[in-house]
Amino acid sequence: MEPYTFCRLTPVVLDAQRRVDWPVHWCPGSWGAASLESQAFFNETGDLPCHFSNSRNLSLDELVIFWQDQNKLVLYELYRGQENPHNVHPKYIGRTSFDQDSWTLRLHNVQIKDKGSYQCFIHYKGPQGLAPIHQMSSDLSVLANFSQPEINLIPNQTENSNIINLTCSSTQGYPEPQRMYILLKTKNSTTEYDTVMKKSQNNITELYNISISMSFSIPPETNVSIFCVLQLEPTKTLLFSPPCNIDAKPPVPSPPVPDHILWIAALLVTLVVVCGMVFFLTLKKRKKQQAGPSKECETIKVEGTESEQTEKRTPRT
Structure with missing residues (x-):
């Protein structure tokens, strides 16, 4: 089915009894106004809005509604109130549902490859054939949540x-x-x-x-x-x-001293103490020995003096 874009005013026949001047702009083979942004999550449902105001209160029996993707593959078609799966591409079979209250097509089980542009078309089906009355484009982006790092x-x-x-x-x-x-x-x-x-x-x-x-x-x-x-x-x-x-590393302790080193150190200390005591005792003994002969000499000297004096005092006969 040829896509339409509004480009000139055309009267639209609403029914067989009356003609209403309805400003409809359309040109076969071109695209419509700016797109709406839509977002969906992987394996979940995405919304493709049509935003049709339906100010004339047209019933679904008077309309032909369909959506197609950027490759012009039909996702869904509602022909005068009845779903028409014959024009739907196999990749979209069973994956769509139409919300009549919001004029929104829901695309289920969204995959990464579903991202892209979509167009909604609404045509009035009158006695003189189809007349395009509404078109909207939407850009669908798809997200998938990464696992927690x-x-x-x-x-x-x-x-x-x-x-x-x-x-x-x-x-x-x-x-x-x-x-x-x-x-x-x-x-x-x-x-x-x-x-x-x-x-x-x-x-x-x-x-x-x-x-x-x-x-x-x-x-x-x-x-x-x-x-x-x-x-x-x-x-x-x-x-x-x-x-x-x-956690912070504990301070590195000093390596333990081997037992044999402790024994050697203790032996050296003991040896130093013993040597010191021997040296002290030897020194003390030497001092005593040096002091003894000096006194004896003094005694002998004194005694010798007294003997000389006695000899001088004794008269010779």
Whole structure:
């Protein structure tokens, strides 16, 4: 069915008895006015509005309503109040429902490949054939929520190293996120580490899996919390991983002194004490020995003097 865009005034026949001058603009083969933005989540339901005011209170029996995608494949057709599946493309069979109150088509089980432009057309079905009376375009965007980022620590081969090796991943999301990075938080600081984001896309679902790998040093003297952050498009929302907490390392104690060294030290101390005592006693003994002969000499000398005096005093006969 040929799409229409309003481009000139044309009277529209509402019924066989009367003619109403209704300003209808239409031209085969061209598109309509500016599109409305619509958004849906993966595997859920998206709305494709038509926004028909129906100021003339036309019944569905007087109308032909249908939606088509940007490839001109028909999603749904309501012909004079009855659904007409014969013109519907197989990919849309069983995936749509029409809300008569809001003039909105609901597209169920939305996939990434469903994103794009859609057009709603409403034609009046009168005695003289079809007359287009309304058209609206909408742009459908599709989002898929990424899983919460998850940090995986890689064991370090060096036991006492302060280097952290980790990977972070998030899966099953759309569209491609803006970036993924690491936040390292301590009591007094926050440091951001950025790196190249690795991505893979499923050929069927078109969903993305995202990951990063990184190595960096951490201060050993303080507690550290590590977060992986995924910045999404187009909302700029930040998706945080659970924290990976690393406690400060205790101070490295001095290595214990071996027992044999203690014994040697004790023996040396004992030896020094004994040597000191021997030296002190020897020195004291020498002093005593030096003091003894001096007194004896004095005694002998005194006695010798007295003998001489006695000899002088004794008269010779």
